[in-house]
Amino acid sequence: MQESLSASEQEYLRAILLVQQRTGHVTVQALAGRMGIKPASVSAMIRRLAQDEDGQGSYVMHTPYQGVALTRRGERVAMELLRHQRLLELFLAATLDMSWEQVHDEAERLAPFISEDLEERISARLGHPTRDQHGDPIPSREGLINIADDIPLNTLETGMQAKVVRVPDEDPALLRYLASLGLIPGTWITVEARNPYGDILTVRIDNATHPLAGEIAGRISISAASRHSAQASHSN
Amino acid sequence: MQESLSASEQEYLRAILLVQQRTGHVTVQALAGRMGIKPASVSAMIRRLAQDEDGQGSYVMHTPYQGVALTRRGERVAMELLRHQRLLELFLAATLDMSWEQVHDEAERLAPFISEDLEERISARLGHPTRDQHGDPIPSREGLINIADDIPLNTLETGMQAKVVRVPDEDPALLRYLASLGLIPGTWITVEARNPYGDILTVRIDNATHPLAGEIAGRISISAASRHSAQASHSN
DNA sequence: CTATAGTATTAGGTGAGGCTAACTTAGGGC
DNA sequence: GCCCTAAGTTAGCCTCACCTAATACTATAG
Numbered sequence A, B: 001m002q003e004s005l006s007a008s009e010q011e012y013l014r015a016i017l018l019v020q021q022r023t024g025h026v027t028v029q030a031l032a033g034r035m036g037i038k039p040a041s042v043s044a045m046i047r048r049l050a051q052d053e054d055g056q057g058s059y060v061m062h063t064p065y066q067g068v069a070l071t072r073r074g075e076r077v078a079m080e081l082l083r084h085q086r087l088l089e090l091f092l093a094a095t096l097d098m099s100w101e102q103v104h105d106e107a108e109r110l111a112p113f114i115s116e117d118l119e120e121r122i123s124a125r126l127g128h129p130t131r132d133q134h135g136d137p138i139p140s141r142e143g144l145i146n147i148a149d150d151i152p153l154n155t156l157e158t159g160m161q162a163k164v165v166r167v168p169d170e171d172p173a174l175l176r177y178l179a180s181l182g183l184i185p186g187t188w189i190t191v192e193a194r195n196p197y198g199d200i201l202t203v204r205i206d207n208a209t210h211p212l213a214g215e216i217a218g219r220i221s222i223s224a225a226s227r228h229s230a231q232a233s234h235s236n
Numbered sequence C: 001c002t003a004t005a006g007t008a009t010t011a012g013g014t015g016a017g018g019c020t021a022a023c024t025t026a027g028g029g030c
Numbered sequence D: 001g002c003c004c005t006a007a008g009t010t011a012g013c014c015t016c017a018c019c020t021a022a023t024a025c026t027a028t029a030g
Helices: A007-023 A028-035 A039-050 A072-095 A100-113 A116-125 A172-180 B007-023 B028-035 B039-050 B072-095 B100-113 B116-125 B172-180
Strands: A060-063 A067-070 A150-152 A161-166 A188-195 A200-205 A208-213 A221-223 B060-063 B067-070 B150-152 B161-166 B188-195 B200-205 B208-213 B221-223
Touching (some): A100 A172, A116 B100, B039 B060, B072 B116, B100 B172
Antiparallel strands (some): A150 A221, A161 A188, A200 A208, B060 B067
């Protein structure tokens, strides 16, 4: 049925998806930088991915000098790869005692090579999780993600409490810093105050308060469900 | 220090090692057949592997029209890959519920891509095993295997009992057949009789006797240690 | 001892996926 | 409105790892 793509092609599609999610606009440079490849090579690959070689549609739309965007088909492939990667991360983290950076690198490298069957068994073994250890959603087998319940922390009203469901995992140093504050998925967090000058929130976690840049708070998600149960629960 | 070889190159070295172990002599055809590749391509790869590109020595010795053999260096690489593969097989089998053929295929595919660190963690997690589930030895991190204690079943004296430590795993059908007799590593086995015509042994396993072709018995290993404690122990 | 079958090698070609160098285009400063 | 810089693209080249077709070698039957 479908001529499975090469590891390289899949990796490009994954990179496009991630850049798209994080910045909204996908440039050749951003891809080249992220993948450690020269822009010229990226251009060449984009040309290939934009072609409809088998009558089943292309993987990306390309407007020369403007940018790239995934088609539905390309998105499905990227989501599939991301699913492999996130499940692998969880699996390795759960089974072996590895740091997040290590499981991340390992999973990223192995993701293109694991079979659908292995993926399914890992998923079952883990109880079919829908988020990885940082709350990043794991796409379903159909290549869909559900983030309907995700709300940025900086939209939480002052004085209200909510449960953290996701922290940004792109920057290991930031991730470590947030973890050092106890700011990890599952934690309850309260917005104590908003500083009128500069975009800074004061948040309470485990009875300690911390200043948090609004830019960071915007990349942290809280559960929509918990919003209405604010002040209802306490963490230990 | 060392320019790590491509996945393909490693796979060739693995194939050479396995053919060498099983048949004693490595032909281009045998490699081509095993790897699903045309002989011409094998010749080309052998030429590359036989070259000393970095002054550190070549990976194989090649006598044109005669055969190929691994050098110490090539053997080390092949053993390393085999170690990855066998540890992965055990790991996947122990953690997920997969058939042997499935874990075998998966591990074979993934072996070139796992890091030394992951390998080490898997090994530790499994208690640093020295044999895979069929008794095939797992090379050490130094690329060595210890089969000093392995003795072919067909050398066991009639009437004596010994513990099976290894069964041939090349042929899945044979493996299944042996398993159906209870002939798996760890089982105690007794040679009841030798048929004078044809090369056939009669063996007892779990109080049932079975005829066994000598050719097969030669590929089954028993522990040297147990030879002297024959008749001492009983299974279940 | 030679013919021949079968195996191995070489020659030459292809596609994937990188590279550099040279070019085009878009967009901001003046 | 022009020009210059930065970004994107194209052209042309390379290596890897496969292929087919043609050639060379080996070993065996007669």
